[in-house]
Amino acid sequence: MRTQTLGEMQSQALRINGVIDHAARESGNREIVSRWADGSITRTNWAGIREDALKMAQALEALGLKPGERVASMAMNHSRHLVSWYGVAGMGGVLHTVNPRLFDDQLEYIVSHAEDKVMIYDAAFQPIIDKMKDRWTSVEHYICYDSGEHTQSFEDWIGAQDGDYEWFIGDERDPCMICYTSGTTGNPKGVQYEHRSTMLHAIAGMQPAAFNFSSSSVMLPVVPMFHAASWGLPYAGAMAGVKFVFSAVNDPAVLHQLMLDEGVTDSAGVPTVWLAHFQYCDKEGIDLPPLKAATIGGSAAPRFMVERLMKNGTRVQHAWGMTETSPIGTVGGPTSDWDNLTFEEKVTKTCMQGRPIYGVQLRTVDLDDMATELPRDGKTSGALQIRGPWIIKRYFKAEQDAANEEGWFDTGDVGIIHPDGTLQLTDRTKDVIKSGGEWISSVELENAAVGHPGVAEAACVGMFHPKWDERPVLFVVRKEGSDVTSGEIIEHLKPLIAKWWLPDAVEFVDDIPHTATGKISKKDLRDRFADYKLEA
Ligand code: ADP
Numbered sequence: 001m002r003t004q005t006l007g008e009m010q011s012q013a014l015r016i017n018g019v020i021d022h023a024a025r026e027s028g029n030r031e032i033v034s035r036w037a038d039g040s041i042t043r044t045n046w047a048g049i050r051e052d053a054l055k056m057a058q059a060l061e062a063l064g065l066k067p068g069e070r071v072a073s074m075a076m077n078h079s080r081h082l083v084s085w086y087g088v089a090g091m092g093g094v095l096h097t098v099n100p101r102l103f104d105d106q107l108e109y110i111v112s113h114a115e116d117k118v119m120i121y122d123a124a125f126q127p128i129i130d131k132m133k134d135r136w137t138s139v140e141h142y143i144c145y146d147s148g149e150h151t152q153s154f155e156d157w158i159g160a161q162d163g164d165y166e167w168f169i170g171d172e173r174d175p176c177m178i179c180y181t182s183g184t185t186g187n188p189k190g191v192q193y194e195h196r197s198t199m200l201h202a203i204a205g206m207q208p209a210a211f212n213f214s215s216s217s218v219m220l221p222v223v224p225m226f227h228a229a230s231w232g233l234p235y236a237g238a239m240a241g242v243k244f245v246f247s248a249v250n251d252p253a254v255l256h257q258l259m260l261d262e263g264v265t266d267s268a269g270v271p272t273v274w275l276a277h278f279q280y281c282d283k284e285g286i287d288l289p290p291l292k293a294a295t296i297g298g299s300a301a302p303r304f305m306v307e308r309l310m311k312n313g314t315r316v317q318h319a320w321g322m323t324e325t326s327p328i329g330t331v332g333g334p335t336s337d338w339d340n341l342t343f344e345e346k347v348t349k350t351c352m353q354g355r356p357i358y359g360v361q362l363r364t365v366d367l368d369d370m371a372t373e374l375p376r377d378g379k380t381s382g383a384l385q386i387r388g389p390w391i392i393k394r395y396f397k398a399e400q401d402a403a404n405e406e407g408w409f410d411t412g413d414v415g416i417i418h419p420d421g422t423l424q425l426t427d428r429t430k431d432v433i434k435s436g437g438e439w440i441s442s443v444e445l446e447n448a449a450v451g452h453p454g455v456a457e458a459a460c461v462g463m464f465h466p467k468w469d470e471r472p473v474l475f476v477v478r479k480e481g482s483d484v485t486s487g488e489i490i491e492h493l494k495p496l497i498a499k500w501w502l503p504d505a506v507e508f509v510d511d512i513p514h515t516a517t518g519k520i521s522k523k524d525l526r527d528r529f530a531d532y533k534l535e536a
Contacts, residue, residue, distance in 0.1 A: 014199040016089035016176055017167035019238050024050035027215060027241025034078040035247045035258055036146060037124050044079050046238065049086065054165045055158040056087025062161070063141055065117055067092025067168055070178060072116035072139070074098045074125050077225050077246040080145045080154050084120060085225075085234050087158075089176040089195065092168035096178045097226040100125050101516040102188070108135040110180045110188050113397065120154060122248065123147035146248075172196040178396060179229055181323045182516045190396030191323050193229060201326040201390040202235035204359045210331045211266070211295060211317065213240035220245040220259060222269035223298070227517060228327040231268060231297065231319070242266075252280035259289040268295035272518055274305055288312045295319055295331075299519050300425060302447050306350045310343075320353035320425060324402070324409060326390035329362065330354040330423045337420070351447075352424040353415070360388035363408070364417055367429070367439070370410070378418040381426050381439065384411045414441075431522050433462030433470050440472055440501050442522075448496040449474055454484030459512045459520045460503065463534050471534060474503040475525060477512055504534055 012018070023030075028047035035041050044052075060071065071088045073095060075081045088095040096114045098107070107128070111119070115138045121129055123146050133139075142151045176195045180188035193201075206213045211233070213219070219242045221233045237244055245262045247254055255277065258264065267289075274296060281288055294309050297319035309316050315334075321327030332354030341349065356362050364382035366372040374382040387407035394401045403409040414427040426432070426441040433440040442460040449458035457477040462470035478484055486506035493502055513524035 013169065013172040013195070015167075015169070015172055015174075015195040016086060016198065016235070019199065019202070019235055020046070020050045020053055020086040020090070021167075023238035023241060027238075030215065030241050031243045032079045032082065033243070033245045033258075033262055034080075035245075035249070035254060036078065037076075037122065037248045038146075042079065046241065049079065049083055051163055052080075052083040052158055053086035053090055054163040055161040056083055057091035057167070058161040058163065058165045059158050060088065060091050060093060060118070063118060065091065065093055067170060068094065068175065070094045070096045070114045070116045071118045071120065072096045072098050072111060072114070073226070074100050074119065074121040074128065075145055075225065076122055076124070076248040076250075077221060077230075078145070078248050079246065081225050082234055082244070082246070083158075085177075090165075090167045092170055092174065094175045094178055094192070097229070099180075099182065099224075099226045099516050100128055101518075102182070103516070104132065104135075106182075106188055106516070107132055110190070111136045112138060113187075114178055114180075114190060117141065118143065120145060123149065124248075126150055172199075177229055179323050189398070191392050192396045193326060193390075197326060197390040198229070198232070198235060200359060201328060202232045202239055204357045204390075205232045205236040205328055206240050207357065209333055209355065210328065210357045211236060211268075212293060212315075212333070213237065213242055213266070215241040217242040217266050218245060218262060218264045219243070219266045219268075220247070220255065220262070220264045222247075222250060222255060222267060222273045224250075227298075228321070228323045231295070231321070231327060233268060250276075252277045256280060256286075256289060259291070264289065265292040266295070267291055267293075268297070270298035270518055271296055271301050271305060272299075274301075274309070278305070278308065288314070293317055297321060297327075298517065300353075300443055300447060301351060302450055303347060303351050304451055307347050310347060310350065316350050318350055318352070318354055320413075320423060322411060324392040324411075325360070325386060328357060328390075329360055329386055330356050332422075335420055335422065349422065352418070352422050354423065355421040356423070360386055360391065362386050362417060362421075362423060364415060367414065367432075374417075376417040376419055376421070378416060378424075381414055381416045381441075383429060384413040384415045384423070384425070385409060386411055414439075428522075431461070433460075433472050435462070435465070435470055435472070435500070436468045438500075442472065445472055445474060445493070445497060445501060445503065446520075448493050449476065449489060451496070452484065452489055452492045454479050454482035455489070456480075457512050457520075459522065459525055461522055461526055461529075463504075463529075463532055465504070465534050471504040472501065473532070473534065474506045475509050475512060475529075476506055477509060
């Protein structure tokens with residue numbers, strides 16, 4: 001008979017306040033630098049962030065906020081936003097990071113759905129606040145991060161407290177943050193993170209196979225703090241004691257100067273951010289900043305980007321994830337065969353999405369029969385599923401689970417898993433093109449197309465075809481000054497993809513529609529070309 005039910009180690013709830021206590025105690029002097037929208041620079045440190053978070057927790061209680069209730073932030077990256085990540089969780093509240101680029105109806109929906117009680121925002125978003133105020137009936141208090149012109153300023157608000165506060169202690173599975181997906185179909189959906197899931201995700205994010213942080217890292221995250229819990233960086237960074245450099249504006253000239261002035265070693269952003277940085281450096285005739293590591297995620301990193309960063313001596317950490325996965329699922333980095341690979345092979349591998357970090361499990365299943373698991377053979381593509389302690393179980397206020405009984409969550413992505421665990425994403429389930437019963441990856445076609453020097457952006461969608469069901473059509477935005485033709489693009493594609501993948505038409509457009517997170521919106525593109533007819 002088993003008599004002992006528990007081991008004999010200490011029990012300590014995995015809660016966010018433990019992270020900021022650790023950072024203040026062990027890395028208290030490590031700087032947090034903020035470059036504000038008006039060009040000013042302020043400096044605090046982890047001890048200062050903790051002090052302000054204690055005051056903020058007090059100030060929220062003084063407003064009558066109860067544990068479990070939501071506080072919204074609509075803000076770019078800066079130290080006061082960082083304070084909120086700890087202050088709200090520290091009093092048991094739930095921080096709702098709102099993406100200011102959402103459309104009005106979506107903004108109304110998510111703030112009402114989350115029943116946000118307090119809204120803290122950057123002065124730059126005052127026009128959005130003015131426009132939405134009447135529609136946000138749940139919001140009782142407005143506070144502004146960087147100005148006291150229209151409402152109470154954040155500094156005055158927390159400044160009225162003495163900071164003599166004990167963190168709220170609840171269950172480690174209590175919620176601490178909520179993010180909404182950008183909802184390319186239907187209403188956005190809320191993903192509520194827990195203290196425990198957030199901590200496990202952040203711990204896993206620090207490992208050498210992921211972000212590889214240490215106390216000597218100086219990190220400038222370009223990924224906005226309102227996007228998918230900003231890839232866990234604000235928590236992982238505190239655990240490691242990194243120096244953070246934040247910029248409230250995403251101008252490449254500003255980012256570049258900050259990187260040089262503050263000795264930035266690590267940065268993270270979506271591909272368009274890196275692209276803008278390349279263009280800035282080319283225009284100025286200057287080198288890329290001497291970064292040790294660049295994390296790229298949110299969309300596929302194109303080959304030329306990976307190659308250029310690697311030639312710059314920068315380790316490229318190509319990561320895949322989604323709001324529903326906290327978000328980190330896989331991260332790329334040197335694999336066991338690395339030393340035997342040529343530079344070209346290393347680039348090819350880095351263009352894939354990396355390997356699952358400890359804690360999550362991946363599998364692919366047949367696109368037509370989701371019950372059949374596919375081999376990890378490096379060639380069979382299927383619907384990508386994931387499970388683990390920081391993967392969604394159920395959307396906020398939903399009636400049914402989003403994951404199946406075994407925990408598998410269907411990502412909506414299509415990919416190939418290689419024998420060494422490397423994930424190669426090939427498409428989204430709804431974008432993959434079915435031609436004569438065979439699948440064509442719209443993403444691979446786009447990536448090949450943007451490698452042409454005359455192409456600024458490309459999007460590929462399947463159009464109805466009487467014989468093949470669907471055939472790919474490539475929409476291209478030319479680079480300024482380029483007069484590249486459709487024939488030249490087809491010639492460029494020929495050596496890069498299978499012959500039967502070649503698009504049936506290349507159409508030149510002035511712009512390609514994007515979602516609120518800056519990704520190509522195929523849905524809007526399809527709507528725009530609803531009457532498009534392929535010549536048979
Ligand atoms: P949203 O769904 O709101 O646009 P998410 O950040 O949750 O925002 O988007 C997740 C999706 O982004 C993934 O399902 C995947 O399709 C795409 N994605 C993320 N990272 C990568 C990557 N490294 N390569 C290709 N696609 C990616």
